[in-house]
Amino acid sequence: MTEPVPAEGEASPADPHLAPEPAPTGAEGIAQLAAAARRVVDTVVHADPPADAALLAAKLHAIADEIAGSGRISPPRWDNPEHNRDHNPVTGAANPLAPPLTVSADGTGGVVGTATLGFPYQGPPGHVHGGISALLLDHVLGIANAAAGHRAMTAWLRVSYHRPLPLLTECTVRGKRVSSEGRKIRATGTISTGHGTHVSAEGLFVAVRPDLA
Ligand SMILES: CCCCCCCCCCCC(=O)SCCNC(=O)CCNC(=O)[C@H](O)C(C)(C)COP(=O)(O)OP(=O)(O)OC[C@H]1O[C@@H](n2cnc3c(N)ncnc32)[C@H](O)[C@@H]1OP(=O)(O)O
Numbered sequence: 001m002t003e004p005v006p007a008e009g010e011a012s013p014a015d016p017h018l019a020p021e022p023a024p025t026g027a028e029g030i031a032q033l034a035a036a037a038r039r040v041v042d043t044v045v046h047a048d049p050p051a052d053a054a055l056l057a058a059k060l061h062a063i064a065d066e067i068a069g070s071g072r073i074s075p076p077r078w079d080n081p082e083h084n085r086d087h088n089p090v091t092g093a094a095n096p097l098a099p100p101l102t103v104s105a106d107g108t109g110g111v112v113g114t115a116t117l118g119f120p121y122q123g124p125p126g127h128v129h130g131g132i133s134a135l136l137l138d139h140v141l142g143i144a145n146a147a148a149g150h151r152a153m154t155a156w157l158r159v160s161y162h163r164p165l166p167l168l169t170e171c172t173v174r175g176k177r178v179s180s181e182g183r184k185i186r187a188t189g190t191i192s193t194g195h196g197t198h199v200s201a202e203g204l205f206v207a208v209r210p211d212l213a
Pocket residue numbers: 084138139141142143146151152153154155156182183184204206207208209
């Protein structure tokens with residue numbers, strides 16, 4: 001029997017793009033789960049109450065039970081930067097609570113990240129909850145300090161809200177270490193969109209004690 005000839009532009013069964021993807025493992029697999037969970041949260045926040053809500057909830061619980069069946073990671077450690085990076089609630093690809101914000105060096109000694117925040121992060125109608133903005137800034141200032149060589153805890157963070165930060169709009173979060181004196185480090189940052197600066201922050205951070213770090 002002859003194989004059917006695919007029409008021009010149609011993928012053939014032997015097309016390498018149709019080969020099954022290798023099963024994800026490790027961090028990549030958790031990131032896939034986290035992305036799916038993020039979508040579930042976003043969908044639930046938007047949903048009109050479905051008639052079969054109890055059934056859907058039971059299915060989600062069954063999925064959670066199945067995931068839990070694969071075990072749990074060991075407790076986080078101060079000296080495990082990978083855990084800090086993957087599991088935190090701001091940039092953590094493995095954390096469904098994280099938008100996630102993607103952060104990199106800004107070329108001037110600071111760091112910059114972007115994210116588009118949806119309805120799970122809503123405070124005032126159509127706008128981002130102020131606590132979420134503070135979370136993003138706290139974390140990005142912490143990353144800026146770490147990038148400058150200081151692993152430090154927040155002692156205080158002063159946040160100024162200049163104008164409401166809209167949902168579903170790409171925002172840019174910047175952070176920079178501005179000074180250090182002994183274990184005390186000062187850093188500042190902003191959240192902006194094309195409309196200017198919406199939120200700014202300054203903070204005092206204290207370097208993690210050597211016996212913890
Ligand atoms: C982490 C991995 C990152 C990895 C990178 C990833 C980024 C993660 C960013 C996450 C940031 C967070 O959310 S951290 C979580 C939120 N923050 C916390 O939970 C911190 C809770 N607080 C504490 O653990 C502690 O109070 C510390 C660490 C802040 C300080 O305690 P300590 O280490 O014993 O130091 P201590 O001797 O008290 O203080 C050292 C100096 O700082 C001053 N100082 C201390 N606290 C304050 C304060 N609130 N306001 C003014 N000044 C203060 C002291 O007067 C002293 O000045 P002098 O006498 O020397 O002049």
